Amino acid sequence: MALALYRKYRPKLLGDLLGQETNVEILKNAARQNRLGHAYLFYGPRGNGKTTAARLIAKLLNCEKRHTDSKFAQLGEPCNECLSCREIDSNSSFDVIEIDAASNRGIDEIRNIKDSIKSAPVGGRYKVYIIDEVHMLTGPAFNALLKTLEEPPSHAVIVLATTEYEKLPATITSRVQRFLFKKQPKTKIMEKLAAIAKAEKIDIEPSALELIAAAGEGSFRDSESLLDQIASFGSKIDLKTAERLTGRTGFKKVEEFAELLLKNDLNASLEYISVINEEGLNLVQFVKDLIHHLRKVLSLKLNPGLEKIFTLELTAEEIIRLKKLAVHGDTAKNIKLLKSLIRAYSEMRYSPFLSVPLEIALIENSEAGK
Ligand SMILES: Nc1ncnc2c1ncn2[C@@H]1O[C@H](COP(=O)(O)OP(=O)(O)O)[C@@H](O)[C@H]1O
Numbered sequence: 001m002a003l004a005l006y007r008k009y010r011p012k013l014l015g016d017l018l019g020q021e022t023n024v025e026i027l028k029n030a031a032r033q034n035r036l037g038h039a040y041l042f043y044g045p046r047g048n049g050k051t052t053a054a055r056l057i058a059k060l061l062n063c064e065k066r067h068t069d070s071k072f073a074q075l076g077e078p079c080n081e082c083l084s085c086r087e088i089d090s091n092s093s094f095d096v097i098e099i100d101a102a103s104n105r106g107i108d109e110i111r112n113i114k115d116s117i118k119s120a121p122v123g124g125r126y127k128v129y130i131i132d133e134v135h136m137l138t139g140p141a142f143n144a145l146l147k148t149l150e151e152p153p154s155h156a157v158i159v160l161a162t163t164e165y166e167k168l169p170a171t172i173t174s175r176v177q178r179f180l181f182k183k184q185p186k187t188k189i190m191e192k193l194a195a196i197a198k199a200e201k202i203d204i205e206p207s208a209l210e211l212i213a214a215a216g217e218g219s220f221r222d223s224e225s226l227l228d229q230i231a232s233f234g235s236k237i238d239l240k241t242a243e244r245l246t247g248r249t250g251f252k253k254v255e256e257f258a259e260l261l262l263k264n265d266l267n268a269s270l271e272y273i274s275v276i277n278e279e280g281l282n283l284v285q286f287v288k289d290l291i292h293h294l295r296k297v298l299s300l301k302l303n304p305g306l307e308k309i310f311t312l313e314l315t316a317e318e319i320i321r322l323k324k325l326a327v328h329g330d331t332a333k334n335i336k337l338l339k340s341l342i343r344a345y346s347e348m349r350y351s352p353f354l355s356v357p358l359e360i361a362l363i364e365n366s367e368a369g370k
């Protein structure tokens, strides 16, 4: 079986981690000065580079070339050629121990770590323990971890990772170097997907690529897995195929529909909904996307300066169309529309009549509903 795309394209250098520039700079500098810490906490939403960065630390600590070539060591990157680097890349190094705290939550598991961490590394100079989903540990397990976290043996480094920083006790967070791995905007994820598509010779329409980036909701991994899945369906991927396979409507449909609403075309908008429904696309997700879109239209109308913020989420072309849309309708009416859509959205999630709450919202906001 071929290696999954998200594993094949896992960044092999700190410099390849997209959108995490501050973290990358700090870690590179620490590596250059041989001052990597003994305990780290990487936190932030899934699929943004926490595990990747943890493994990069393991590579930096054990890279043979860094130890033999002082000039190379100044790059603050692993060589990716020596045995140690290659073993870590292929997940076969005995010195990198990854523990999933979600399924190893208790004090016994932490005691096991405390025992095994004492023994010297097998191949390299350092053992690196990566404890994922660390917020899942029980209270006693956290307590048992404190001492080791504060003073691990000199041959060991501990990297904690979590998506839920708030669930960690302060006793833990105060003993580690903390790094936030920020959720990345759609445009950043599109950048990477486009590079993968090119390298893999996947022929995909930009709008389809954008749909996949949006569907990942800020996770590189989710988007890359989706691309993997969709690419296996055929040689040429257009927006329609991507919509069919993800069940998610592309941005174009959301735009078109928003325009119908803002132009008060009730008949056309009701018809649009029935088409989306018949195509088997996810109507709830569609309304969610629509709410986000109209919110942007409204914000842009009230404060054109916000355009800068949206450049992260939207392509330049989309912003032009968004601005065009912003001239329609008056603000009070748009706010009312947005409110009814939000209500329709929460009702739709529990309603057996999926499209009805949405239809009612549209009628309420049209001239006919007055
Ligand atoms: N910042 C990033 N830049 C480029 N690719 C990334 C980034 N973060 C995640 N990825 C991609 O997503 C995959 C999963 O990332 P990972 O580091 O395991 O995420 P998590 O934050 O959930 O630990 C990687 O193999 C890589 O392909």
Ligand SMILES: [Mg+2]
Pocket (backbone or CB within 6 Å): 050, 051, 052, 132, 161
């Ligand atoms: Mg991870």
Ligand SMILES: [Zn+2]
Pocket (backbone or CB within 6 Å): 062, 063, 064, 065, 066, 078, 079, 080, 081, 082, 083, 084, 085, 086
């Ligand atoms: Zn190396």
